[in-house]
Amino acid sequence: MSTLKGSGPQTSDAPTPEDAFHEAAALDARESEPRHGSGNGGPVLAADGTPLKRSLARALRAQKMRALALIAPLLIFVLLTFIAPIADMLFRSVENQIVRDTLPRTVEALADWDDTSGELPGDAVFDAAYTDIFLAAEYKLHTRLGSRLNYELTGVSSLFRKSGRGLDDIGEVYLDQFEDLDEAWDEALPWAELMGTADSVAAYKAWVKAEDKAKENNEDFNDPIPAFEMRDDIADVLPRTAEAYSRFATFVRDEDEDSPFEEEPWTLVVTRLYEDLRDGDVSSYNGPRAEMLKAADALVDSPDFQTADLQAAFGEIDEDWLDTRVWQTIKTYSPAYTNGYFLNAVDMQKTPDGAAMRDEDERIYGLLFKRTMFMSLVITFSCIALAYPVAYLLSTLPMRTANLLMILVLLPFWTSLLVRTSAWKVMLQQQGVINDVLVWLGLVADDGRLVMINNQLGTIIAMTHILLPFMILPMYSVMSTIPPTYVRAAKSLGATNWTSFWRVYFPQSVPGIGAGSILVFILSIGYYITPEIVGGTTGTFISNRIAYHISSSLNWGLAAALGTILLAVVLILYWAYDRIVGIDNVKLGG
């Protein structure tokens, strides 16, 4: 495949624009020398009158552009369908925006908290967490965040699920008391009147009338509810309530496709109202529902008013909230990008004091990586051991016989991977062909059938068989270039069989071993199907773990981190392969 390095044998004598370009340059150089004798001055011109050099440069450029234009569609295709996914995977292995996006206030509040102090964070953090988790629960994002953080600290998932339901209780305390004071606090419209512009409230009332009228006349009424608009000045009187209510209004409009005119506000809004009434002064307010608000203010200021302590309320929902580890985890994973997945992938974890190894019994990935490496090496060596005699035989036999035997190598190579894997499943089972034959021969007792599947042995046997052609083919192509005369010469000079093989033949076959080994090793290290089917639990590879994290545990970040590490290993090996053998020497089917 030397075409990739330059022109092939048959094209070397054909002139190219570049040759002509060099020639023209040489001509120019000669012209610039002082001339002797007569002759026309000036550069050589092409037929159309432009200087030959420029016209050739243009031709060369046109050729480059044409080549690029031919390559461009495929390049774009591969970039979009293949490189972009790989880049996405690399990105996902560090991406961690979910914490920051779901709990923005909490993350900000936690910035001031010293996570090594061993003390619980202050009220500001609990207050922020109340808002964040309440909103997340309304948008149904809290379970996602819970399962994300559960990868780092077991139990967080159920903690968040519980809290999503439990946080309503805090506001209920206030709502009940306001409701006892005035039933209107538990209705949608009074709130809307308090918070909305007069125009939008009027528009809504008109709409209600129109609807009632239509009902009386038994007519169809399909006009949409008029849009709710927040009043600007209410934020001056009740800043937190206004903010919470406006979030509520947006939510009701976008998510529920309903209207704040017809939906009672969240308990979060009630809590905020209590806080505003506690801290602020509403006596100057004289907008709609001023009476109701002032009565509530008076109630809040009275000593009988019951309040809920946020920290205690959180503790009531789940006492884990009073465990600093939960807050440490949130703080540790609050940055938008994290190396946490990579640390997990090498059996480490983030702690407030920096990265640390996990407990002995929690380390699985180191073991898996080691096992993947070990088994790939075993497979590579068994392939070398099995492929060497075959490749040697094929390269020494006469061409016709070798070609016939080559079919025995190429047929497995061309047969579907699934077919070969199912064949091994059939052969290796305890009630399978090999065991049956052994029992029939009497070499193995019927009750002592060999266990050859669902363990490392099964994976090694099946994968050695599947990857063997990838070892035989490069070895064969190297060995068939070794002249047999060398070994004969060595023997005629007195070398023994062993010496002539080991000192003369073997060194020349090493490139074939190298090429085949790297190829087989690269292929086996990322294998998924065969270990999954014949590997059981002890014969699986790191790729099986990646698949598990993608489809079962849904820890995509960890899967991406494991994949990135695997990819890095493969790329290093591939680089080595390129240095030793050259990409261009990849051969398909002999």
Add this chain to the structure above:
Amino acid sequence: MAVETQAVKQPIQFSAPVVGAAGGFAGVFVGAANGSVLMGILLGFVILAALAFVALAVLDPKLEKTFKLVLIAVMAVAGYLLGGLPGLVVGAIFGWFFGWFTYWIGMGRHRVPLPPYLTSGQVLWEYSFRVIAGAIFVFLITPILVVMPLSFNAEDFFTFTPEMLRFDPEGYSLKHYRDFFTSSEWQQALRNSLIIAPLATLLSVSFGTLAAIGLSSEHVPFRRAIMAILISPMIVPLIISAAGMYFFYSRIGLQGTLMGVVLAHAALGIPFVIITVTATLVGFDRSLTRAAANMGADPVTTFFRVQMPLILPGVISGGLFAFITSFDEVVVVIFVGSAQQQTLPWQMFTGLREQISPTILAVATILVAISIMLLTTVEILRRRSEKMRGMSPG
């Protein structure tokens, strides 16, 4: 080889023990099957050594054919007595082998293919080497061969039933093939495979051929980098490609669609097209396109009338590689596809993992037949293309 080795009759002191040793080896298995390995070895040695003595030292060498036939018959009968119908077959094979082996050793025929100067040790090594290599070939091919007869099993077992071993027609049936052709799941999978693979092949071949032509021109900036990108789908482990595609395609809404699977498979097939087509273009004589242009053909005509017919073998075999890549692919389709895109290999994979059914073996046999056809086609194309380019047929 200039010097031909002659077949020289070996002394009986050599032949009888060698044949006896082989008999002893066979006796291990016969003995094990009948209770006593040691007796097997002893009897095997004694019987075969005696037979060799009779054949080589007592009988007339002209009786070779008769001796061999009698041996086959005797061994077959003995096998039948010991192990029923399967024993008969094994016995006949033993008889044939030992008849041949006795004369091959005894008459010195084993030395004929080898140089005459080899010592006995070297001869022994040479043949043990061939036996080892033969065993490796058996290892390579057996799994594929075992699948075929098992797919005709009348029972739902994954192993040979006693009926099959007795060659009882009752033991064989086409029911697993019937299952395959009547089950809606398998048929849906087959249909999906037959939709996805050609579409993916079409995409990778059309883009790939153009790009290969571009790449083979002499002035391509960043050729190494471009090549590395285009070959990368072949280098990156499938599980990583699958993971990346799963993440990315679900972001852009292609996950679980036919389109997504086709695009993914096309990307995986591209390196094969690039490699085979650039290999074909090595021998392409560029002056032909110039000649065509010189005679007034526009680039499109030149491509289809001059260049394409010459590189067609490479394009077709690249296409076959791309086809088989897509047709065999499981990992990516499992992640990128959804239940509606279940392909044949996927169905086999779930079948192997969960409800294991011998229908898989029928499918496997069909797939082996397909791959034999593809292998033959690629091989023919390769030779044709090499002949065209004036290289020696490989």
